[in-house]
Amino acid sequence: MRLIELSPPGTRIETGTLLFTPEDIIRFARKFDPQPFHVDAEAAKHYVFGGLCASGWHTCAGWMKTFMAYWTAEVARLEAAGHVAPKLGPSAGFKSLQWRKPVYAGDSITYSVTLIESRPLGSRPGTFINLTENDGVNQHGETVMRYEGTVLEFT
Amino acid sequence: MTEIEYHFEDFTPDRTFPLAVKRVTADEIVEFATEFDPQPMHLDEAAGRASILGGLSASGWHTSSMFMRMMYDGWLSRAASEGSPGIELMEWKKPVLAGDTLSGRSTVASTRLLRSRPGIGLVNFLHEVTNQRGQIVMRGENPIMIRLRNAAEVTP
Numbered sequence: 001m002r003l004i005e006l007s008p009p010g011t012r013i014e015t016g017t018l019l020f021t022p023e024d025i026i027r028f029a030r031k032f033d034p035q036p037f038h039v040d041a042e043a044a045k046h047y048v049f050g051g052l053c054a055s056g057w058h059t060c061a062g063w064m065k066t067f068m069a070y071w072t073a074e075v076a077r078l079e080a081a082g083h084v085a086p087k088l089g090p091s092a093g094f095k096s097l098q099w100r101k102p103v104y105a106g107d108s109i110t111y112s113v114t115l116i117e118s119r120p121l122g123s124r125p126g127t128f129i130n131l132t133e134n135d136g137v138n139q140h141g142e143t144v145m146r147y148e149g150t151v152l153e154f155t
Numbered sequence: 156m157t158e159i160e161y162h163f164e165d166f167t168p169d170r171t172f173p174l175a176v177k178r179v180t181a182d183e184i185v186e187f188a189t190e191f192d193p194q195p196m197h198l199d200e201a202a203g204r205a206s207i208l209g210g211l212s213a214s215g216w217h218t219s220s221m222f223m224r225m226m227y228d229g230w231l232s233r234a235a236s237e238g239s240p241g242i243e244l245m246e247w248k249k250p251v252l253a254g255d256t257l258s259g260r261s262t263v264a265s266t267r268l269l270r271s272r273p274g275i276g277l278v279n280f281l282h283e284v285t286n287q288r289g290q291i292v293m294r295g296e297n298p299i300m301i302r303l304r305n306a307a308e309v310t311p
Binding site for chain 2: 031032033034035037047048049055056057060061062064065068072089090091092093094095096097098099100147
């Protein structure tokens with residue numbers, strides 16, 4: 001089964017919700033992005049964002065985390081029903097990533113994926129590249145991040 | 156807190172800023188992947204070798220996150236950064252494998268003052284991360300908001 005058969009272009013699928021606790025925000029940022037507004041709630045007041053907020057990379061990793069949880073369950077569901085699940089592979093990157101609003105400590109972000117198109121990869125017969133639009137929305141209904149992703153699919 | 160050395164005025168087109176060097180360990184790859192991207196090629200050496208990535212390889216999001224830290228340690232911690240509105244383009248061009256040593260640089264592409272935020276300018280960068288074999292593993296284009304040294308002397 002191809003991804004495009006499972007999920008027709010334009011179908012928005014919510015993959016899950018992730019709560020950004022101050023502890024998680026600081027733990028991620030200490031490893032990867034220790035700018036003051038990501039590691040210190042007091043210092044963050046003196047910056048544009050105005051409060052402790054997640055590294056943009058943490059927000060992105062959260063998209064991947066909820067996608068993987070969704071996809072693992074989806075593969076299990078398809079296989080249990082006797083289907084061959086789409087074989088998704090690595091990604092070559094993304095574009096037009098917008099961190100539209102800060103993700104503040106205590107925010108819950110609900111992520112989604114929408115398949116836009118699927119096309120054969122010229123350099124690898126039998127391999128397709130899927131283009132997706134992905135986003136994250138906070139508990140106030142505000143889109144905090146969106147980007148255009150890619151994922152390879154093998155047949 | 157680290158002393159601020161670079162303000163908006165210091166980011167002139169074509170100026171380059173080295174990223175810190177980073178050695179990528181298997182444990183870090185597995186730790187990141189376990190929390191955020193638990194695909195077999197990011198969790199297991201044998202599964203990685205069997206994949207088109209050719210070995211235990213970092214999640215692309217991990218590569219981007221490591222790049223962030225390399226940039227922070229390389230120069231961003233000494234810049235008057237106010238964060239970034241996004242990433243225009245990011246290419247994960249080659250797998251990042253356990254044991255790789257990454258280095259790289261950020262190059263100023265262009266700059267502009269922000270009308271909406273007096274005292275802050277936007278610096279557009281090209282970022283490149285290279286492995287020990289001289290292969291570019293990641294390329295990125297992104298704007299970063301940086302405070303002016305002398306906000307009063309410049310009006311947009």
